[in-house]
Amino acid sequence: MVADKKYDASAIQVLEGLEPVRKRPGMYIGSTDERGLHHLVWEVLDNAIDEAMAGYCDQIVVTLHEDSSVSVSDDGRGIPVEKHPQTGISTVETVLTVLHAGGKFGGGGYKVSGGLHGVGVSVVNALSARTQVTVDRDGGKYFVAFEGGAPAEELKKVGEADRQGTIVKFWPDEKIFETTDFDFEVIKKRVRQQAYLTRGVTITLRDERENEEKGWFPQVAQFYFEGGIASFIRHLNEDKEAVADIFSLRDEADGVEVEVSLQYTKEFRELVLSFANNIQTAEGGTHVTGFAAALTRVMNKYARENGFLKEKDPNFSSEDVREGLSAIISVKVADPQFEGQTKSKLGNSNVRGIVDRIFSDKFSEFLAENPPEARAILTKCALATRARLAARAARDTVIRKGALEGLTLPGKLADCSSKDPKNSELFIVEGDSAGGSAKQGRDRYTQAILPLRGKILNTESCRLDKMLANNEVKSLIVALGTAIGEEFEGKKLRYDKIVIMTDADVDGAHIRTLLLTLLYRHFPELVTQGHVYVAQPPLYKLVKGKQTWYAMTDEEKDALKKEHDVKGDNIQRYKGLGEMNPNQLWETTMDPKTRTLLQITIEDAERADHIFKVLMGDEVLPRRRFIQTHAGDVKELDI
Numbered sequence: 001m002v003a004d005k006k007y008d009a010s011a012i013q014v015l016e017g018l019e020p021v022r023k024r025p026g027m028y029i030g031s032t033d034e035r036g037l038h039h040l041v042w043e044v045l046d047n048a049i050d051e052a053m054a055g056y057c058d059q060i061v062v063t064l065h066e067d068s069s070v071s072v073s074d075d076g077r078g079i080p081v082e083k084h085p086q087t088g089i090s091t092v093e094t095v096l097t098v099l100h101a102g103g104k105f106g107g108g109g110y111k112v113s114g115g116l117h118g119v120g121v122s123v124v125n126a127l128s129a130r131t132q133v134t135v136d137r138d139g140g141k142y143f144v145a146f147e148g149g150a151p152a153e154e155l156k157k158v159g160e161a162d163r164q165g166t167i168v169k170f171w172p173d174e175k176i177f178e179t180t181d182f183d184f185e186v187i188k189k190r191v192r193q194q195a196y197l198t199r200g201v202t203i204t205l206r207d208e209r210e211n212e213e214k215g216w217f218p219q220v221a222q223f224y225f226e227g228g229i230a231s232f233i234r235h236l237n238e239d240k241e242a243v244a245d246i247f248s249l250r251d252e253a254d255g256v257e258v259e260v261s262l263q264y265t266k267e268f269r270e271l272v273l274s275f276a277n278n279i280q281t282a283e284g285g286t287h288v289t290g291f292a293a294a295l296t297r298v299m300n301k302y303a304r305e306n307g308f309l310k311e312k313d314p315n316f317s318s319e320d321v322r323e324g325l326s327a328i329i330s331v332k333v334a335d336p337q338f339e340g341q342t343k344s345k346l347g348n349s350n351v352r353g354i355v356d357r358i359f360s361d362k363f364s365e366f367l368a369e370n371p372p373e374a375r376a377i378l379t380k381c382a383l384a385t386r387a388r389l390a391a392r393a394a395r396d397t398v399i400r401k402g403a404l405e406g407l408t409l410p411g412k413l414a415d416c417s418s419k420d421p422k423n424s425e426l427f428i429v430e431g432d433s434a435g436g437s438a439k440q441g442r443d444r445y446t447q448a449i450l451p452l453r454g455k456i457l458n459t460e461s462c463r464l465d466k467m468l469a470n471n472e473v474k475s476l477i478v479a480l481g482t483a484i485g486e487e488f489e490g491k492k493l494r495y496d497k498i499v500i501m502t503d504a505d506v507d508g509a510h511i512r513t514l515l516l517t518l519l520y521r522h523f524p525e526l527v528t529q530g531h532v533y534v535a536q537p538p539l540y541k542l543v544k545g546k547q548t549w550y551a552m553t554d555e556e557k558d559a560l561k562k563e564h565d566v567k568g569d570n571i572q573r574y575k576g577l578g579e580m581n582p583n584q585l586w587e588t589t590m591d592p593k594t595r596t597l598l599q600i601t602i603e604d605a606e607r608a609d610h611i612f613k614v615l616m617g618d619e620v621l622p623r624r625r626f627i628q629t630h631a632g633d634v635k636e637l638d639i
């Protein structure tokens, strides 16, 4: 075989170019666990979505193949195949092999830069054992393949094509990822969300992998939403009782495209999701502040002019006008700036005024033209205001007693001696006996322990006044140091990590759900800023002679058992944290050097909240549905 010299040289260049990605994948995709693995799919899907947003493509298919590869295909223009002037190789090869070449060369479009998103499809290539790209363009079918990021099969024309489009297929590198098992449900959620945000596109998800439960037929999900984000609101409010119809707007100003959809429900909480260029902005940003300011102003103006607020009444607060509100704010900006701790906060300052202006115009118009809807919404706000004032009165009584002043930390809190929040951790431990072990086993300098008793937070109600009457909740709030509600101050947080440590059984899961729900509803900032964790205590202890091993899962236990030939008697299944002595608890679960902590994302907390609502809420139908669907999930019930 005679190698093409020039091609060889470019292959080496490419390898050097992508080497940093293979060396430090976390820098580019966050992590190499399941989340990082799925990031590869988002990256390729983003490119197809961009093509759809630009108006060139309306069909996208994501396929999970049997050989653990994934492919994404679209019917867009096809990635260009002609020689790229700057690199001397084809544009498609450039896109796949040059870091940050994903941002379109001089082309317009809404390509996102910065953050974890938009790192470019070259990162996917770098982290895949093999990547194949097929381009149908100008009547020809072209093919190129890479291995470990390096060119493996040169770009060539392999046939004719009567369609246009791109197919990217990749095999994630098993040497890089902890797992290469894609989760259908995770991808489905993402695909659904993208379909809501990209009007007119149909996205199909096919799972062709073997599936014993469901038979060997491919699982298929397909999404197309005529209504765009209005359909999204309908989906989010499925289990909620609406107060008024959905309001939606779509407009553009100064090159910024704005879409807002909202609906008031009888809930107490607000649910505001925001996106910039189809990327969720969990920390909000200028689009959200513009929206919130306009909403408060418009509601107050309407209320004054139409007698919902009398002269002596104070204005609605921004909290009042957001109670029970489900809203989606989606903007498309040419040059989005992502800021904040997790790079999920939109920073473009001109967006604030644009969203404010567009939303206040259209929403005022909506209220003026739909008096019955307006009446229902304003009545709901007035109710929220009364409840807020009642809650404040109740809280003032509580505060007068001194409980929330933060002066008296709860008696059962074993605080750490360090006063620097940056290296302090709070373990919330289920039950007094486990709490005892944790207090003895901990690092006293950095680790604080707060034991909470079983039926802690049966605060079905999320009203602040009721919650503050609960002693367990009060202890937690005082320990956190941030206060709650209007008085919440994130920077007063006394611990960098808040670790929930519960038993690995059904009760433990219940308490964890309650705690996550509490944090999600009343301290969402702590979740979005990554302060909340779940401890991962082992499920088994295996002993042979003087050696001890711990296993977190049944699979791990079986593997250790086989590897070290441990006989049945020497395997102990931990029923609860309380069964571990302080030393074991430290070694397996608390020691920063050896433990595994699961960081909770806002999606995890949102899921807990959903489960909580279904299990505790007063609507019977969703609860019955939930229990029927998940009855099989409970493998072992501790009675």
Ligand code: 1YM
Pocket: 044, 045, 047, 048, 051, 072, 073, 074, 076, 077, 078, 079, 080, 091, 092, 095, 101, 102, 103, 104, 105, 107, 108, 109, 166, 167, 168
């Ligand atoms: C399955 C993934 O990548 N589709 C895709 C990508 C591109 C284009 C079309 C495209 C863009 C432009 C012009 C332009 C990309 N092109 C580039 C680059 N699907 C997928 N479909 N023609 C085609 O933006 O001007 C990067 S991505 F850089 F080559 F233009």
